Amino acid sequence: MRVLAALSGGVDSAVAAARAVDAGHDVVGVHMALSRTRDQFRTGSRGCCSIEDAGDARRAADVLGIPYYVWDLSERFEDTVVADFLSEYEAGRTPNPCVRCNEHIKFAALLDKAVALGFDAVCTGHYARVEVGDDGTRELHRARDAAKDQSYVLAVMGPERLARSLFPLGDVASKDETRAEAAARGLSVSAKPDSYDICFVADGDTQGFLRDRLGSREGEVVDTSGEVVGRHDGAYAYTVGQRKGLALGRPAPDGRPRYVLSVEPVRNRVVVGSVEELAVGTVEADRAVWFDVPGPAPFACEVQVRAHGAPVPAVATATPEGTVRVDVDASAGLRGVAPGQSLVVYDGTRVLGQATVTETRRPGSAPGGVVASSSAPVPEAETAASSRVAATAPDASLGTAAAGVHR
Numbered sequence: 143m144r145v146l147a148a149l150s151g152g153v154d155s156a157v158a159a160a161r162a163v164d165a166g167h168d169v170v171g172v173h174m175a176l177s178r179t180r181d182q183f184r185t186g187s188r189g190c191c192s193i194e195d196a197g198d199a200r201r202a203a204d205v206l207g208i209p210y211y212v213w214d215l216s217e218r219f220e221d222t223v224v225a226d227f228l229s230e231y232e233a234g235r236t237p238n239p240c241v242r243c244n245e246h247i248k249f250a251a252l253l254d255k256a257v258a259l260g261f262d263a264v265c266t267g268h269y270a271r272v273e274v275g276d277d278g279t280r281e282l283h284r285a286r287d288a289a290k291d292q293s294y295v296l297a298v299m300g301p302e303r304l305a306r307s308l309f310p311l312g313d314v315a316s317k318d319e320t321r322a323e324a325a326a327r328g329l330s331v332s333a334k335p336d337s338y339d340i341c342f343v344a345d346g347d348t349q350g351f352l353r354d355r356l357g358s359r360e361g362e363v364v365d366t367s368g369e370v371v372g373r374h375d376g377a378y379a380y381t382v383g384q385r386k387g388l389a390l391g392r393p394a395p396d397g398r399p400r401y402v403l404s405v406e407p408v409r410n411r412v413v414v415g416s417v418e419e420l421a422v423g424t425v426e427a428d429r430a431v432w433f434d435v436p437g438p439a440p441f442a443c444e445v446q447v448r449a450h451g452a453p454v455p456a457v458a459t460a461t462p463e464g465t466v467r468v469d470v471d472a473s474a475g476l477r478g479v480a481p482g483q484s485l486v487v488y489d490g491t492r493v494l495g496q497a498t499v500t501e502t503r504r505p506g507s508a509p510g511g512v513v514a515s516s517s518a519p520v521p522e523a524e525t526a527a528s529s530r531v532a533a534t535a536p537d538a539s540l541g542t543a544a545a546g547v548h549r
Contacts, residue, residue, distance in 0.1 A: 143262040144168045145308060148252060149202055149210070151195030153324045153331045154267030154311060156202035160327055161310035162265045163206055169265070171203040171210040174252060176219040177342065192344075198331050205328055215251055222246035224342055228355050231378045234407040235482025239340055240295045240449065249299045253306060263306045268292045271312030271491075272304065280304050282433060284491040286313050294449050297486045297496035300431045349379045361410035363390065366403070366419070377410045383420060383478035390414070420477040423505030425468040427485045427497035434494055436460045444488045445470070447479045447499070458487055466497045472505055 145167040147159035162169045173196050196212060203210035223242045230237035253264045269285035270293045282304055285291040299307065314320055317336075324332035343351045356378055363372035372390040374380065384402040394400050400414040425447070438461070444453035445468050454474035459467045468485065470476045479485075479502045487494040 144260060145170070145263050145265050146252070146256040146259075146261045147171045147208070147265040148248060148267075149173050149199035150267065150337075151192075151198035151202075151331070151334075152267065152337065153321055153329065153334055154269075155199075156206075156267070156329050156331050157320050157324050157327070158265055158267040158308075158310045159202070159208065160206055160323075160329070162308060163208065165310075167265075169206070169208045170261070171199065171206070171208050172252075173199040173210070173212045174247065175212055175214045176216050176247070178216045178220060198334065202329055202331060205330075213252070213255070215247060218251050219243070219247055219342075227340075227342075228352070230482045231352055232356055232407065233482075234377070234405045236381060236480035237482050238295070238449065238484050239342070241298050241484050243341075244295055245298045249303045249307065253303060257306065263308050265308040265310065267311055268296055268309050269311050269314070270296050270309045272307070272309060273492075279434070282493040283312075284488075284493075285309075285311070287316050290314075290317055292449075293493050294446055294484065294486050297493045298431055298484065301433050304433065352376065352379050359410055361412070363388065363412045363414060365394075365400070366413065366415045371400075371414065374412055377405050377407055377412050380405050380412050382480060388414065417477070419504075421504050422476045422479045422502045423470055423472065423507065424503040425470065425479050425485060425499055426501045427466045427468070427499045428464055430460060430464045430466050430495055430497040432460070432495035436494070438462075440469075443494065444490075446486045446488065447476070447483055453488055460495075464497075465500075466495075470505075 145162050147155070147162055147169050149155050149159060149171045151173065159169060159171055175196065177192065200210050223239050223246060226242050227237050227239050248266060249264070256264050269287060269290040271283040271285055273281045273283050275281055280301070282293055282296060282299075284293045311320060321332050340348060340351075353376055356376060359376045359378070361374055361377055362370050363374055365371050371392055372388060380402050382402045382404060385399050388400065388402070390400065394416070398416060401417055401420060402412055403415040403419050404413045405411075406413065425445070436458070438459075440457045440459045443456055443458050445456045445458070446453045454476050455471040456474075457469045466485065466487070468487075479499055481499050481501060483499045484496055485499050486496045
C-alpha cells in the first residue's frame, strides 16, 4: 500500500513510520505545521508542532530513507480545533481538543488530502489496535499497553476513516519498548519527552490563554443557596470538579473543601458545593458516531468519559437521531461528567462508538432533574442550562479534562 506517515517529531510517530516501512508499504512522511507562530519552540514536555519538532521529523524521515514533506494546516487547525476550544469554554462546556484534532485534522484534512493524492492509508503513532472481525469489519480496540491506550480520542473517527488508518504501535507492550526500538533504529528522538497538556498552550497556562482570547469578565462565585462566597475573573476559566485555585473568601460551614459544581455563562457565575454533589448517575449525549450501530434496545457496556479515566459499567440506549442515554452502575462512583466531553462506549476492549455529552443527572434523579446541561433555552439559561461538569477527578485543575498526550 501507499501509506502517508504523519510524523509529529516525536518518538511514537517515528517508530510507527519505521514499522510501516518494515511491513513493505510505500511510505511517505509528512509533518503537519499546526501553529501559526512558526518560531514557537517546545518547552520541555509542553507544546508541539514547533520548528524543533519539524526538524526532528525530517531527521527521522532521513534515517528511514523516506520522502518528507511539511503541510501547512495551521489555518484549518485554528478555525476548527482552537475555535472550538474557545467557543466551548465560553459556552460553559468542556472540550477535548485532542478529539477535535483527530476529527478535523488528522483523520479529516490530512486523510482526505492523502486519499486525493493516491495514498491508501494514513499511519500515526497512536496507541490503539485494529482487529478484523469474522465478517471482515475492521474494529477499533484498546492498545495492548493500557497505560498508553488512546482509543478514547480516536473513537470520533468512525468506520470509514478507520478503514484507511494504520496504528502500528497498538501491540507494543510499553513505551519503554518503543523508545528502545527507536534507539536501536538510530532515531535521535528515542529519548525525547512526550508532549503533554494542550499542544497550542505551550506554557501550560490554560486560564491565561482563555483570558487573552476571551477577555476579563468579573463575576460571582456562589454556593448552592446562592450566597456569594467569592469572585472570579471569567466563568469560562473554571471546570466543574475543580477544587484548587478557587480563592474563596470563606470556608464551607462544615469546614470541608468545596468544588465547582457548575459554570453558568449567561449569568457569568460559578457555583460551588460538596464533592457528593458531583455524583453522576445518567448521562445524555448527542452527535453519536458508531462503528457498529446498535439497535433501539438498551445494552450493557462500559463507558469512559475522559482520556485517562477508568471505564465504568453502564447500560446505554441509542436512538436513530444520534442521541445516547447512559445509565451508570450505582457502584461505579462516577463524578464530574461535563457537557462537551466525549463519551466513549466500549464492549470489552472494542470501541463501539462515541458521542458528545449534553447533560447529566445525579443518581436516582428523575428525568428533568438535570445537574448539568448544554441545551436549555437562552431565557432560562440562568439555571442548569449553561452549567457544566468536568470529566476530571474532584481535585482537578483547569485543563485536565482537555489535556492529552501528543505524539
